[in-house]
Amino acid sequence: MTHETYTLNLYLLRHGKAVEDFANDFDRPLTPRGREQAKEKGQLLKKIVRSLNLIVCSPSSRTRETLDYLNINHFQSRVYFFKELYLATSDDLIKSIQNFKNTNSMLIIGHNPALHCLSHLFLSSSYSSSENPTKLTSFPTAALAHFSLNIQNCHELNIRQSNLIAFYP
Template identity: 30%
Template sequence: MSSAEPRRIVLFRHAKADWPQVPDHERPLSDRGRTDAVVAGRKLADTGIHIDLALCSTSTRTRETWKLAVQELSERPKTVYEERLYEASPGELITVLNETPDDAHNAVMIGHNPGIHGLAEILPGAAEDDARERMTRRGFPAAAFAVLAFEGSWKSLEPGAATLIDYWAPSE
């Protein structure tokens, strides 16, 4: 890969979870969530981004979302299950991203709202086409993802340093 080629980060909210009588961390996906996770995986594959690394929350619903979505990609990236992504603030998510090894050019982070949505709001200093308008209009529902691009190392990623280049959410 050329050093001039920007890095990509995909911020991916877990798909719709069920509400059984279990602790929040252990909530599984609902039937709709399982369907939406597969569709989100197809849409992620359609972006053409070669993902080197997946950073996934340890919750049941995020692990299930990624397990279903990744099957739609042409290549399976290295996956790291990261406890710090559960209930993380945007600042805590940036800390995790800043620790990403620079040999990972493109990464996906599978996490939770409000952190993932908040991060998608503060990382981009600019947006392409109508991506920001679509994200603002739709919010960040379950199984949505935002694709951002930035220059430099992962350590340099900070609010305003990225460009929002794409946004997708399942239809209601």
């Protein structure tokens, strides 16, 4: 059995600021500030990312709207909406990552607490607490984390070989 290893550039993006009081949480739209946050993160992504093969997004209104306002169509990424990303756990996010083999760059647009928990999982597995470069005490709206992950045998995510490249609150 061949043990192929490749690097995945994983970008985790929390949706922009959403309306607080709304009848149905799933349908909460972005506020004007949330739309601006998404536009700003889209500009940032255009500066820091050379290619983006895949976008995996929660189907909630605020995450879809965030994707629209990113305005990153020039990447010509494949886009998937997974209902499992709404109210997801960090384990659900890991499964989403593992669903795609040989993808070298992926953006996940989702929600807290899953994004924050997954970031902590990557950081705590990669560093001792004394050498952790970023504590990531919060994952605010429109926060973007860039991790470099080693993937083995197409579907095996080795979280011990994950590195935080940058965090943009």
